Amino acid sequence: MEGLKAILVICDGMADRPVPALGNRTPLEAANNVNMSTLALRGECGLMDPIAPGIRAGSDTSHLAILGFDPFTTYTGRGPFEAAGIGMDVKQGDVAFRCNFSTVDDNMVILDRRAGRIETGTDQLAATVNGMQIEDVTVYFKESVAHRGALVLRGPGLGADISDVDPHEVGQKIHVAHAIDPNDAASAKTARIVNEFVRRSYEALKDHPVNKAREAEGKMAANIILPRGGGVAPSLGSFEEKYHLKPAAVVETGLIAGIACYLGMDIIEVPGATGGLDSDIAAMGNAIIKALDDHNFVLCNIKGGDIGGHDGDAQAKVTFIENIDRVIGMLMDKIDEQTYIVLTADHATPVAIKDHSGDPVPIAIYGPGVRVDSVQSFDERSVVGGGLLRIRGIDVMNILTNLMNVQEKFGA
Amino acid sequence: MEGLKAILVICDGMADRPVPALGNRTPLEAANNVNMSTLALRGECGLMDPIAPGIRAGSDTSHLAILGFDPFTTYTGRGPFEAAGIGMDVKQGDVAFRCNFSTVDDNMVILDRRAGRIETGTDQLAATVNGMQIEDVTVYFKESVAHRGALVLRGPGLGADISDVDPHEVGQKIHVAHAIDPNDAASAKTARIVNEFVRRSYEALKDHPVNKAREAEGKMAANIILPRGGGVAPSLGSFEEKYHLKPAAVVETGLIAGIACYLGMDIIEVPGATGGLDSDIAAMGNAIIKALDDHNFVLCNIKGGDIGGHDGDAQAKVTFIENIDRVIGMLMDKIDEQTYIVLTADHATPVAIKDHSGDPVPIAIYGPGVRVDSVQSFDERSVVGGGLLRIRGIDVMNILTNLMNVQEKFGA
Numbered sequence: 136m137e138g139l140k141a142i143l144v145i146c147d148g149m150a151d152r153p154v155p156a157l158g159n160r161t162p163l164e165a166a167n168n169v170n171m172s173t174l175a176l177r178g179e180c181g182l183m184d185p186i187a188p189g190i191r192a193g194s195d196t197s198h199l200a201i202l203g204f205d206p207f208t209t210y211t212g213r214g215p216f217e218a219a220g221i222g223m224d225v226k227q228g229d230v231a232f233r234c235n236f237s238t239v240d241d242n243m244v245i246l247d248r249r250a251g252r253i254e255t256g257t258d259q260l261a262a263t264v265n266g267m268q269i270e271d272v273t274v275y276f277k278e279s280v281a282h283r284g285a286l287v288l289r290g291p292g293l294g295a296d297i298s299d300v301d302p303h304e305v306g307q308k309i310h311v312a313h314a315i316d317p318n319d320a321a322s323a324k325t326a327r328i329v330n331e332f333v334r335r336s337y338e339a340l341k342d343h344p345v346n347k348a349r350e351a352e353g354k355m356a357a358n359i360i361l362p363r364g365g366g367v368a369p370s371l372g373s374f375e376e377k378y379h380l381k382p383a384a385v386v387e388t389g390l391i392a393g394i395a396c397y398l399g400m401d402i403i404e405v406p407g408a409t410g411g412l413d414s415d416i417a418a419m420g421n422a423i424i425k426a427l428d429d430h431n432f433v434l435c436n437i438k439g440g441d442i443g444g445h446d447g448d449a450q451a452k453v454t455f456i457e458n459i460d461r462v463i464g465m466l467m468d469k470i471d472e473q474t475y476i477v478l479t480a481d482h483a484t485p486v487a488i489k490d491h492s493g494d495p496v497p498i499a500i501y502g503p504g505v506r507v508d509s510v511q512s513f514d515e516r517s518v519v520g521g522g523l524l525r526i527r528g529i530d531v532m533n534i535l536t537n538l539m540n541v542q543e544k545f546g547a
Numbered sequence: 548m549e550g551l552k553a554i555l556v557i558c559d560g561m562a563d564r565p566v567p568a569l570g571n572r573t574p575l576e577a578a579n580n581v582n583m584s585t586l587a588l589r590g591e592c593g594l595m596d597p598i599a600p601g602i603r604a605g606s607d608t609s610h611l612a613i614l615g616f617d618p619f620t621t622y623t624g625r626g627p628f629e630a631a632g633i634g635m636d637v638k639q640g641d642v643a644f645r646c647n648f649s650t651v652d653d654n655m656v657i658l659d660r661r662a663g664r665i666e667t668g669t670d671q672l673a674a675t676v677n678g679m680q681i682e683d684v685t686v687y688f689k690e691s692v693a694h695r696g697a698l699v700l701r702g703p704g705l706g707a708d709i710s711d712v713d714p715h716e717v718g719q720k721i722h723v724a725h726a727i728d729p730n731d732a733a734s735a736k737t738a739r740i741v742n743e744f745v746r747r748s749y750e751a752l753k754d755h756p757v758n759k760a761r762e763a764e765g766k767m768a769a770n771i772i773l774p775r776g777g778g779v780a781p782s783l784g785s786f787e788e789k790y791h792l793k794p795a796a797v798v799e800t801g802l803i804a805g806i807a808c809y810l811g812m813d814i815i816e817v818p819g820a821t822g823g824l825d826s827d828i829a830a831m832g833n834a835i836i837k838a839l840d841d842h843n844f845v846l847c848n849i850k851g852g853d854i855g856g857h858d859g860d861a862q863a864k865v866t867f868i869e870n871i872d873r874v875i876g877m878l879m880d881k882i883d884e885q886t887y888i889v890l891t892a893d894h895a896t897p898v899a900i901k902d903h904s905g906d907p908v909p910i911a912i913y914g915p916g917v918r919v920d921s922v923q924s925f926d927e928r929s930v931v932g933g934g935l936l937r938i939r940g941i942d943v944m945n946i947l948t949n950l951m952n953v954q955e956k957f958g959a
Contacts, residue, residue: 152916159919186957188938189945193958206958213959364959390959487916491956493949494918516918516934525936 136381139539140431141475141502142423142466143531145201146459147194147388148441148484150496150515154449162440162449162486163497163514166456170464171499171513174478178501180510181523183531184493185482191493192528197481198394198436200528203378204371211295212366213390218285220393223277227370230293230325232286232362234276235301236260238355239337243309245302249282251355256345257284260357263339269331270324276360279389286362288328294321294367300333301361309333309361329362336360374398378532379541380432385422387414387438395434401426410438412455420462424469431539436481437462444484452486467501475502477535478513498523498531504538548793551951552843553887553914554835554878555943557613558871559606559800560853560896562908562927566861574852574861574898575909575926578868582876583911583925586890590913592922593935595943596905597894603905604940609893610806610848612940615790616783623707624778625802630697632805635689639782642705642737644698644774646688647713648672650767651749655721657714661694663767668757669696672769675751681740688772691801698774700740706733706779712745713773721745721773741774748772786810786844790944791953795842797834799826799850807846813838822850824867832874836881843951848893849874856896864898879913887914889947890925910935910943916950 153159163171184190185197186206195213196206214231225231236257238247257278265276272290279285296315302308312329314322337359340346346356374382384395385403387410392402405422407415416437426433437459443452466476479498482491497518499510508522526534536542565571575583596602597609598618607625608618626643637643648669650659669690677688684702691697708727714720724741726734749771752758758768786794796807797815799822804814817834819827828849838845849871855864878888891910894903909930911922920934938946948954 153918161918182934182936187945188942189947189949189954191949191954191956193956196958210958485916488952492952493945493954516920519920519932519934519936525938 149480150483162452168460175513180518180521182495183498185528203532209369215368216393219397220389236357250357295365382432383426383430386436561892562895574864580872587925592930592933594907595910597940601905615944621781627780628805631809632801648769662769709738792844794844795838798848
């Protein structure tokens with residue numbers, strides 16, 4: 136496209152805390168990330184609280200915030216984004232869940248939460264439960280990768296604040312869902328529908344030919360579907376309409392693809408982008424550059440740093456950051472002078488914690504007109520001296536659309 | 548206790564502005580506070596706005612904010628915390644006041660606002676007015692130190708936005724309370740109850756044997772009770788449930804003890820902790836260390852710096868800061884490596900103003916995993932280069948519970 140364009144590179148879980156094994160440096164400080172630092176040197180830097188200082192963000196709530204949607208008012212659970220991410224039609228007010236195909240015995244006791252990690256045939260299983268009617272609610276179900284799937288409930292007066300049916304442990308009987316708040320009639324209705332759906336899924340699946348065949352081969356039957364992580368689908372509208380930008384997404388995980396899809400972004404599939412430490416992120420970089428031909432905003436989420444953090448593997452994180460750094464270098468080489476790059480993380484995943492933390496993350500904005508500051512390295516502590524000082528995720532799109540001159544003036 | 552622990556040291560009114568008599572240094576800058584500066588050197592620092600930039604905080608609103616409760620939505624007056632601080636049972640929706648025993652003549656003209664600073668017998672006086680019924684409201688009254696006490700009104704439809712009955716001046720007749728907003732029926736009801744309580748307190752106390760004895764000795768009779776500072780008791784819930792931390796409080800003033808008590812913290816009494824410039828704050832330090840045996844969060848408020856500020860006495864403030872500094876050194880010596888210290892102030896009390904101001908205050912966080920920054924001194928201007936940049940009081944517990952890894956993740 137002509138005109139100003141932007142690439143928003145969100146490195147999942149890349150930020151960290153000082154790591155003793157790295158000489159009390161963070162992985163970003165320890166990594167040879169010369170291209171990121173060049174971007175910082177030529178750009179404007181600061182700290183970003185994805186949600187607010189100290190708040191431990193999920194990847195979903197953080198991406199919502201960075202894309203300009205307040206998660207405190209829009210987010211009730213990941214279900215709607217998971218469902219959208221596998222191409223289901225999710226409408227405002229629907230209640231959606233992520234699901235597992237599982238294996239239970241006749242007494243509803245869990246034998247395997249992942250149905251022997253079933254790989255094939257779930258499309259046929261899904262077809263038998265998709266579209267059923269329970270009370271005045273229509274039930275949509277679609278399979279995803281392996282034992283996974285998503286459930287969408289569409290009907291009047293549904294809530295999402297229900298207890299879990301999945302006991303999360305083999306040998307336990309599945310739970311009966313109930314509303315967390317006994318006075319919450321909408322969630323009580325949803326709990327009733329979910330319990331009935333679970334019961335009917337067992338009836339529909341237990342003697343299904345796919346499962347008969349699996350049992351004949353000594354495999355676990357995928358004989359029940361267990362929903363979890365329910366959320367009410369929020370009204371977010373279209374990213375394109377909100378920002379007057381034509382957006383694409385080059386992302387790795389279903390959850391982030393779901394958010395992008397939910398916001399109407401074009402999802403660019405990249406072969407080899409696995410979401411793992413072995414992901415072909417150079418191919419993602421090429422896909423970003425190509426996407427700029429007919430989009431002026433590209434969201435990119437690169438997952439690997441988060442995995443290093445969750446694994447508590449500082450060296451893997453350093454190595455992956457250096458891989459990302461090469462992609463940043465390539466992007467800087469290939470973009471024209473009308474293109475912004477925003478480089479940040481969606482949260483910290485400290486190797487010492489092996490989970491997300493609420494520490495602020497570094498952010499750098501590179502492109503025409505930014506107030507270049509004195510920061511010379513891209514890491515958690517070097518950016519403290521930067522011109523952005525300390526911002527929040529929710530500020531990012533306003534800062535970017537201001538630079539891109541597509542934001543309407545507030546007032547006269 | 549095992550695991551991560553934290554000490555939150557709030558030095559009342561410690562922050563200040565540059566003082567000409569100190570060579571345009573603040574008391575913190577002028578003081579020899581080497582231990583605080585060691586903590587800053589090994590920790591992460593920044594500026595904190597207790598409420599928001601420029602807002603002049605009270606100690607109560609600031610402590611509420613720092614403990615994670617938005618004072619704009621939870622605070623209507625100090626009465627509920629004063630009442631809780633002397634052990635009264637305050638329930639959500641009660642309206643509570645701090646009170647003085649005062650002396651009036653037959654025409655309700657104030658002879659002494661503090662009833663000759665009465666020291667004894669107020670328990671007997673309180674008993675005669677405690678538990679009375681006015682309309683459908685039950686009235687609880689309890690004596691506190693010297694001429695002070697607290698009043699709790701419990702009944703339906705009470706507000707707290709009423710004018711003062713205390714004229715705050717000898718020789719003036721006591722005022723009739725009324726609702727500030729004539730359309731505020733709830734506060735109008737409270738004003739009616741308060742006026743009746745004041746009238747009845749005079750009837751009950753004027754001929755009370757305690758007062759007859761005082762008059763016989765030529766002392767002022769404590770013949771009326773004047774409420775002020777009324778507030779509706781907010782629903783704050785339990786600190787322990789909110790943060791999954793077991794809290795204790797080592798504090799000096801009734802107001803802060805009241806807030807701690809209201810939040811369900813264990814109050815640790817420290818003999819010699821007077822709240823004055825002569826307070827045995829070393830004993831408070833020892834009590835903090837002891838409290839960590841069976842708590843993993845200790846709130847500490849040290850009052851003296853605020854007194855130096857209110858007195859306009861820069862040298863007294865410098866000297867008291869040096870006293871606090873010795874306590875900080877002792878804490879750092881005695882804690883284990885799993886314990887955080889957060890050092891800050893609840894507001895500035897500039898000696899030039901002799902009252903609270905809305906200037907930001909310095910904050911330092913010391914403990915495992917913090918991103919140690921380049922700040923080497925603990926004072927208002929040295930912390931500006933620190934990694935926290937500028938935060939608000941309401942952020943502190945989120946930042947701390949993130950470090951202590953007791954915060955639930957928001958999202959997936």
